[in-house]
Amino acid sequence: MMHNHPSGNPAPSRQDIEITKHIAEAGKRMGISVHDHIIMGAEGHSSMRALGLL
Numbered sequence: 001m002m003h004n005h006p007s008g009n010p011a012p013s014r015q016d017i018e019i020t021k022h023i024a025e026a027g028k029r030m031g032i033s034v035h036d037h038i039i040m041g042a043e044g045h046s047s048m049r050a051l052g053l054l
Helices: 014-029
Strands: 002-004 038-041 044-047
Touching: none
Parallel strands: 002 038
Antiparallel strands: 038 044
């Protein structure tokens, strides 16, 4: 998964973390793995997997 933050700050928000967990749970039920959720911003990017959030 991937999305951008127009604010420029690539840090995941509480909503980003919450929806990613819900999507990953739903994917598991269908046999689909969510490998990572990358957030892009003008200040760089962040990986939820690298941050231990996935």
